[in-house]
Amino acid sequence: MFSEAAEAPAIVAAQLARNAPVMAAFAESLRARPPRAVATIARGSSDNAATYARYLLETRLGVLTASAPPSVNSVYGATPDMADTLVLAFSQSGRSPDLLAASEGAARSGARVVALVNDETSPLAELAGLTIPLAAGPERSVAATKSFIAALSAVAQLVAFWSEDDALKAGLGALPETLASAWALDWSAALPPLSEAEHLYVIGRGAGLAVAQEAALKFKETCGLHAEAFSAAEIRHGPMALAGAGFPVLAFVPSDEGRSGVEEIVATLRRQGAAVLAIGGAGEDRLPMVDCHPLLLPLAQIQALYRMVDALAALRGHDPDAPPHLAKVTETL
Secondary structure (H helix, E strand, O other): OHHHHHOHHHHHHHHHHHHHHHHHHHHHHHHHOOOOEEEEEOOHHHHHHHHHHHHHHHHHHOOOEEEOOOHHHHOOOOOOOOOOEEEEEEEOOOOOHHHHHHHHHHHHOOOEEEEEEOOOOOHHHHHOOEEEEOOOOOOOOOOOOHHHHHHHHHHHHHHHHHHOOHHHHHHHHOHHHHHHHHHOOOOHHHHHHHHOOOEEEEEEOOOHHHHHHHHHHHHHHHHOOEEEEEEOOHHHOOHHHHOOOOOEEEEEOOOOOOHHHHHHHHHHHHHOOOEEEEEOOOOOOEEOOOOOOOOOHHHHHHHHHHHHHHHHHHHOOOOOOOOOOOOOOOOOO
């Protein structure tokens, strides 16, 4: 896990350069004939990447985006009408049966299916109308790291070309350096409060909700730590009742319009006595973070977190490369 996560800066640099011509042509076709909606199909870390896609597509392009549960097709045999929609299927392996069934059903119902997949020889890549390679290379660790970051960078590049956002394109140009700087950050201050924790809340908002979800998954997979992700708004609807004295909370602070909401809940939880670790933002008791384009900050935050999670797993007596009861390719039906 450690060595694969460390590869992310070089992988993203190569991926962005390789995919630029494909993205430019794809974006031009989308502007010429905009889809009436976008649906995402994914599981696990890939579904967390789909959350990131939803926020970017809706906030930057105004295109209604929703997650399509694969079981609607694979278990219940139903195929919603997807005519004139764009379907983004996210996968590392491209081999999960339910993902394939849902993607095939979407194509039959009139959707334009695009695969964002790491294995370019996979069945998903073969059935898709267009494949956007994640180009992360072989990922042997059960816990996805570099392939998740590659999925996010592919989404950001698609949105940058589709929306013709020069500032986001410039941020992507600097992204490999941004990720390298994030990997070098010292987050050892997070280890003592999490070394004996049994439960953890992870908070994000907007595009940052995706990495809050991904972080919670990684704590469960690699550290044996029960972690749940919430938006800074949703946590007020019940979950914060548990966040009393000493309850650990990890908060991803964005640098866009969602920042004030996260900062407000951080302050509220600290008044309740919760042990809050804030990532980014201003003030004391913060884990350090690099400056970058607001839409790319989640990539830098999760890159730094991967290094900390690897260290935390070892501290808690777990092997992050071999989580119990898990396999690399999850063949859900």
